[in-house]
Amino acid sequence: MTRHPHPPAEPVTFEPEFVAGVREIFEERIVFNRVLGLQVTDIAAERVTARIAMRPELVGHFAYNRLHGGVISAALDAMGGLAVMAAIGARHLDEPVPQRLQRFAKLGTIDLRIDYLRPAIGEGFLLEAEVLRLGSRVASTRMAFSGTDGKLLATGAAAYIVS
Template identity: 40%
Template sequence: MSQNPEFQSLLKQVVEQAIPFCKLIGLQVRSFTSDRPELRLAMRDDLLGNFAQGMLHGGVIASVLDSVAGVAILLKLAQTQPREDAHAQIREFGLMSTIDLRIDYLKPGKGRAFIASAEVTRLGKRVANVLMELRNEEGERIATGAAAFMLHGRA
């Protein structure tokens, strides 16, 4: 299901249009690979935390890493536990929530664009664990993260 074009189209629409905060900051799906999906964020003045130095706000960094973790889990579920159709698979997004999020800020968030990626390290029946990273367009690692998500309503 993770490579199903209808599912990918729905996922892109959810991330880029349906989730208000993701839409607000301009998050875009860059890659649908179930092993390491990627989201892209273009730098804008209204995303700055340190406006004097032109650095991306730490809260935006944390939000982007949280978002890519959720996408990674959804894609892993689609790969390992496919549902009957793309709409049922997308509804899995509403059945998960972040229960722990840790961010390590490694470098100032400078760049014109940022790529967030994530890898699901454990997909249990009730909890999923994910490792994430954010790099700028030059490949510099800006931040890393680890998250745990509750999977509500899974059998």
């Protein structure tokens, strides 16, 4: 995935409490993410990453042991939201951690596009997302879904309401 053309002048370092809070919201409080098995691997202001392990409950085509397309779509949507969480957290570093975490309550998907490029067959999958633009009301994101070998299996683009 291409980096944003204009990264922040100084890299943002999140407090451990903020990262832990985002992980708790994303992996535990959003119960469907737990059903999907989404596990965050990195949270940075400019990019977030996660992984999913293949499980029988996620199979969409039994003859090929292929991941269900709905799992891919839902996971990419969740990753776009996670990227927006990180970008909002970076924008409001002057606020206390609990106040920044509360900002995610209004976050919601308003548009989602998924392009399925190859069958998702394997033991696990890697996901990443970045925010292309964070406005005062709407954020635009780009997401990628890959096999553990790095082969791109699906891409996504989404818009989220942030206020």
